[in-house]
Amino acid sequence: MADRLVPSISLKDFENRKGEITKQLLDAAETAGFLTLVDHGITVDEIEKQFALSKAFFDLPAKVKSKTPHDTKSNNGWEYKAQLRPSTGTYDQKESLWLQRGSQWPSDEDVPHFKDTTTEFLDKCAKVSNQVLSCLAIALNLPDDHFRVANDPNKPDCLTQLRLIHYPASENAVGTWRAGSHTDIGILTLLFQREGEDGLEICPGRESHSSFAMGDVFTPLPAHTGPIVVNIGDMLMAWSDDRLKSNFHRVRAKDVGKSPSRYSIAYFNQGRRDFVLQGPLKKYPPVTVEEYFNQAVQRNFARQQAATA
Incomplete structure (x- = not known):
């Protein structure tokens, strides 16, 4: 079922196959809102190297990790089980490190080679993202570089972030949510998983970027090292007049036995x-990216208050 819902799309020979790739990306974005990319130019070794840095950071004592503290205003830094999901009324069972190019990062003294390796990884993610966004802009009859200009991570006002995530192993989490059901606020997400560390589930069917309605059928998406899981965010759903779908997803613990550690990026x-x-089509009034984010956070905060009242 997952194979049918979430197509695998190759970026091989991108410039010569751009028309074909654009059609495949559009088909996936209009239905599941999820896809996997292969032949994307980021090697398994490069992905595993970034995961090794992630594990090295999360293996540090809390007092060392807290040297990169979470800033609620910028949403950068290390947080531990601090994200409350309105969909479950509970805190996600994970820790994460949020990073932007200009934010505070762990020192190379605490995690050797962290800055250089992570910067290279960011550059590669940006390249893949630009290819996908270029195709989606064309599909929406926008200029080829429309989303690339609007999302240039080298500009100081860009909100693009990298998130290193660790779900600690649990003996007693059978059938619960390691991350509750949610959509992503932004434009486009690239998700890297590690072989065998399953739990991601998706739920197509959302019709409006401002709707919290979801279906009741979630489909598991097995974890593999190499392919990149890509999903549309709320912002791009609005930007496409709801044509491209930002759908709900979650991370679920195993139904039987111990849930091992899970790492994702x-x-x-x-x-x-x-x-x-x-x-x-101008379905919605014009709004700046910052205003959209603030409105989305306010909506989520209102739902959070309702969930805990």
Whole structure:
């Protein structure tokens, strides 16, 4: 079922196959809102190297990890089981490190080679993202570079982030949510998983970027090292006049036995603060990226209050 819902799309020979790839990306984005990329130019060795750095960081004592503290204003830094999901009314059972190019990072003294390796990884993620966003812009009859300009991570006002995530092993989490059901606020997410560390489930069927309605059938998406799981975010759903689907997903513990540690890496393309967001059909009023984010956070906060009242 997952293979049918989530197509695998090759970026091999991208420039010569761009028309074919654009059609495949559009088909996936209009239905599941999820796809996997192969032949994307980031090697398994490079992915495993970034995962090794992630594990090295999360293996540090809490007092060392807290040297990169979580800043609630910028949402950068290390947080531990601090994310409350309105969909479950409980805190996600994970820790994570949020990073932006200009934010505080762990020192190379605490995690050797962290800065150089992670910077190279960010650059590779940006390249893959630009290829996908270029195709989706063309599919929406926008200029080829429309989303690339609006999401240039080298600009100081860009909100794009990398998130290193660790779900600690658990003996007593059978059937519970390691990360509750949610959509991503931004434009486009690249998710890297490790072989055998399953748990991701997706649920297509959302019709409006401002709707919290979801279906009741979640499909597991097995974890493999190498392919990149890509999903549409709320912002791109709005930017496409709801044509491209930002759908719900979650991470579920095993139904039987112990859930082992799970590591994942998410690259969130989140746009530049002052760039104006409006779809080609002008279904919604124009809004800046920053305003959209603030509104989304306020909606989520209201739901969070309702869930805990």
